[in-house]
Amino acid sequence: MIEQYGWSDLLAQAFAPHARAGLTPGRVVVQQRNGYRVLADQGELRAKAAGRLMHEAGEAGHPVVGDWVALSLEPGQRSATIHAILPRRTAFVRRAAHSVQDVQVIAANIDVAFVVTSLNADLNPRRIERFLAAAWQSGARPVLVLTKADLSPDLDAQRAEMQALAADCPVVVVSARQGQGLDGLLAHLAPGETCVLIGSSGVGKSTLVNALLGEDRMATEAIRESDDQGRHTTSHRQLVRLPGGGLIIDSPGIREVGLIDAEEGVSAVFDDIEALVAACRFSDCSHGGEPGCAVQAALKSGALAPARWASFQKLGAELAAVEDKAARLAKDAKRRGQKSYRSAKKADRDAG
Numbered sequence: 001m002i003e004q005y006g007w008s009d010l011l012a013q014a015f016a017p018h019a020r021a022g023l024t025p026g027r028v029v030v031q032q033r034n035g036y037r038v039l040a041d042q043g044e045l046r047a048k049a050a051g052r053l054m055h056e057a058g059e060a061g062h063p064v065v066g067d068w069v070a071l072s073l074e075p076g077q078r079s080a081t082i083h084a085i086l087p088r089r090t091a092f093v094r095r096a097a098h099s100v101q102d103v104q105v106i107a108a109n110i111d112v113a114f115v116v117t118s119l120n121a122d123l124n125p126r127r128i129e130r131f132l133a134a135a136w137q138s139g140a141r142p143v144l145v146l147t148k149a150d151l152s153p154d155l156d157a158q159r160a161e162m163q164a165l166a167a168d169c170p171v172v173v174v175s176a177r178q179g180q181g182l183d184g185l186l187a188h189l190a191p192g193e194t195c196v197l198i199g200s201s202g203v204g205k206s207t208l209v210n211a212l213l214g215e216d217r218m219a220t221e222a223i224r225e226s227d228d229q230g231r232h233t234t235s236h237r238q239l240v241r242l243p244g245g246g247l248i249i250d251s252p253g254i255r256e257v258g259l260i261d262a263e264e265g266v267s268a269v270f271d272d273i274e275a276l277v278a279a280c281r282f283s284d285c286s287h288g289g290e291p292g293c294a295v296q297a298a299l300k301s302g303a304l305a306p307a308r309w310a311s312f313q314k315l316g317a318e319l320a321a322v323e324d325k326a327a328r329l330a331k332d333a334k335r336r337g338q339k340s341y342r343s344a345k346k347a348d349r350d351a352g
């Protein structure tokens, strides 16, 4: 069962200590105000996060849709407790509303981000760039999707303009209305991989999701109607299997992820990582194994997804070329009264 939701040998390896502790793997498919629904080999279960997990982890360490988790099952009941989250491969985050330091993870372990824009209206390059940046920063592979091809005044010119903007990322053209281009879009999503659709309101995301779900959508609705809990959920099902074997996460939060922090620009999406870097014990930490490295700790706990860290490093290198980073870091370190790793090492040597 869980293989169909993207379970892999790599995940099984990461899960091994939890398996030895008698826990069961599952994937969070729905996040509700008062709990979760989790897909395990036993089927879909209601789940609550263990108090310890909620208290010990910051907000970024709370389970979200797409997370792989370690569960204990209540015998005879269709409910479970989440004890741990496996390290996230990728993650969409935004700053938590109540705090600048804290980040909120919206969804995890997404392989492909379809950035959707429609061909009937004026194309907005800045907005598309922002959605593409949000996709890159999550660690997912972006694919630019041009919808409503049937309404395009000049398809070839628009496609060329968008391909130039999207650089290396693939561009696909679809018309959900005419049922065109869906196979080309799905070609970017392997079985067991997870995708999201992000983009502005009205560009045709819902229409596209419905087209991709096809007949399975009916089955999804039927499952919800017969929900034996007898309670209607306010949030719709968020992680769903597509007929072709891919998976899709759909929720209002994820759809608009690229619009968050628009004012501050895309670099604001990396605030959480900058806070981690500032929390390393040494001001010149290379995050490559020094003691007291907050980045390595976050990678290990799963609070920071490796692909996000890789994107940050890539962008960080680019930023360093345009601003005097060294001067800024030195100033920051002085303000915090941090010791440099190199000078601490030297002091150790001198003392010993």
Ligand SMILES: Nc1nc2c(ncn2[C@@H]2O[C@H](COP(=O)(O)OP(=O)(O)OP(=O)(O)O)[C@@H](O)[C@H]2O)c(=O)[nH]1
Pocket: 147, 148, 149, 150, 151, 174, 175, 176, 177, 178, 200, 201, 202, 203, 204, 205, 206, 207, 208, 255
């Ligand atoms: N002509 C044409 N219209 C389309 C196509 N796809 C979607 N539409 C129409 O565009 C409008 C908006 O589509 P939605 O799917 O609701 O857009 P959305 O991106 O989900 O919007 P939000 O739910 O606000 O995020 C609807 O009236 C659709 O019928 C298409 O391929 N061709």
Ligand SMILES: [Zn+2]
Pocket: 277, 280, 281, 285, 286, 287, 288, 290, 292, 293, 294, 295, 296
């Ligand atoms: Zn570090």
